[in-house]
Amino acid sequence: MHGEYKTPGGKLTVVDLEVVDGRLAHVMVSGDFFLYPEEALEPIVAALEGAPADLSEAQLAELAAAAIPDGAEMMGFSPQAIAIAIRRALA
Numbered sequence: 001m002h003g004e005y006k007t008p009g010g011k012l013t014v015v016d017l018e019v020v021d022g023r024l025a026h027v028m029v030s031g032d033f034f035l036y037p038e039e040a041l042e043p044i045v046a047a048l049e050g051a052p053a054d055l056s057e058a059q060l061a062e063l064a065a066a067a068i069p070d071g072a073e074m075m076g077f078s079p080q081a082i083a084i085a086i087r088r089a090l091a
Contacts (some may be wrong), residue, residue: 003089010074015085033077040072
């Protein structure tokens with residue numbers, strides 16, 4: 001499944017995933033955004049992996065936000081953008 005979201009005035013966030021037994025699987029987040037350090041994406045994706053596929057946009061954004069490492073900088077996208085792209089992929 002594939003979902004995209006372009007933040008107004010920002011960058012494109014893309015999420016590719018599968019649903020296995022009602023849970024998010026093989027989650028990949030990409031796009032033309034900036035994240036420093038780049039490795040900060042790994043814990044965000046890990047937090048989403050295995051999450052129930054029926055979580056709301058707000059719940060998905062909370063999972064992503066809670067996984068952002070201290071000191072990481074997100075530029076041109078947000079946990080909300082990731083959540084929107086996931087919900088679009090699942091639609």
